[in-house]
Amino acid sequence: MNTAELAATIDHTILKAEAMPADVDQIVAEAMEHGFASVCVNGIFAAGVVHQLADKAKNPKGVKACAVAGFPLGAMKPTMQAIEATGLAKDGVDEIDFVAHLPHLIDKDLPMAKAEYTELVKAARSVNPKIIIKVIVESAALMNGVSEAEAEARIALACQAVRESGCDFIKTSTGFHPAGGASVQAVTLMKKHGQGIKVKASGGIRSYDDAMKMLDAGADRLGCSAGIAIVSGAKAASDGY
């Protein structure tokens, strides 16, 4: 995988509460320079990022606009989260990463999980039928402290709910949960049970080595704020350092 191919897997991400408009502008500029898959921001910045990325002369590689909904707790009312997603779709984002309500997955309640995701995806696609929807399931919180069998059952159920509700990606982590971020184990289970949905690994991916581990485990997309360090590592590796 060369540097451009690696960059094209990365959602260049800035989600911290104190991110300033200038910080977001920098992320957008970096994404257009390196050809990252998308710029991923909080909703307040979504319309501005869409506007900047719409300049095809400055964005020849077609970097997408991505925003989060129900982030990072997944504990808004599902209807409100769907309204938030609809607003983001109206703002013109190409992709939405929303946080699943964890109790539905901890309870392995497939009907409730599917109802939650379906409401959001239908609402967002009523505005943009092609919008990409990623469901963040906070895999470390689901998997820590339970048996391997229970962890796998939870991830399998999450995959089923994501797939059957018509969402595009299952995503490991918000990067904000104290239980931790992406793991090779989580990505491997998501690939095993995904059956057609894609996998985004996110949370704690800080280096070229971290990124390659996730891609080797089968991740289709990476979410990270360290995209520049990661592609610089890629450059160094291919330069023989």
Add this chain to the structure above:
Amino acid sequence: MNTAELAATIDHTILKAEAMPADVDQIVAEAMEHGFASVCVNGIFAAGVVHQLADKAKNPKGVKACAVAGFPLGAMKPTMQAIEATGLAKDGVDEIDFVAHLPHLIDKDLPMAKAEYTELVKAARSVNPKIIIKVIVESAALMNGVSEAEAEARIALACQAVRESGCDFIKTSTGFHPAGGASVQAVTLMKKHGQGIKVKASGGIRSYDDAMKMLDAGADRLGCSAGIAIVSGAKAASDGY
């Protein structure tokens, strides 16, 4: 201050992503038993908590229902956060704690901060004119790494925006930010510059001693998940242990 008076200052709080319905039920039961000021939950639980607290036979002390909006990043679109608050008001909550967009406060941009808070408070009060609104300003993130003068200027501006937009409380912290939670310094500055608004200290208040420090600094309300430990400490103290 006796145990009942201490309990009446506490918003008994459960906001973690993996909080299960049974965990919330327990918090509600504890709040009604001890006479806490309110039960503070994520939006998905708001209507259920309102329903449980409406039973006056079980809730003779009149514990209030409180829910959060734009939580914990304060980085949704302000309009969407106002819509979320309006939904919570329709669900019947008595109080809403929402997160201020930090860049407005870091920039000391009074018009933007006031516009954000005013939009939300007007929307929520269109449903319930008496609803109590608390503005979480993530004081540790505002105050860390800057001069004392700058920290005070930011808190003073936040107080002004909260007051002039007609909100009721300034609140220190979400409890989720890596910069930390409430501090005596933050509460003291909020009392100094509040000029009529109340102060809620929250984040990292885990013991009777923590609680008393915040109350001694002038806090009118405390937000904590350790309410039982705190009032047990109060009991122990008044029992001479």
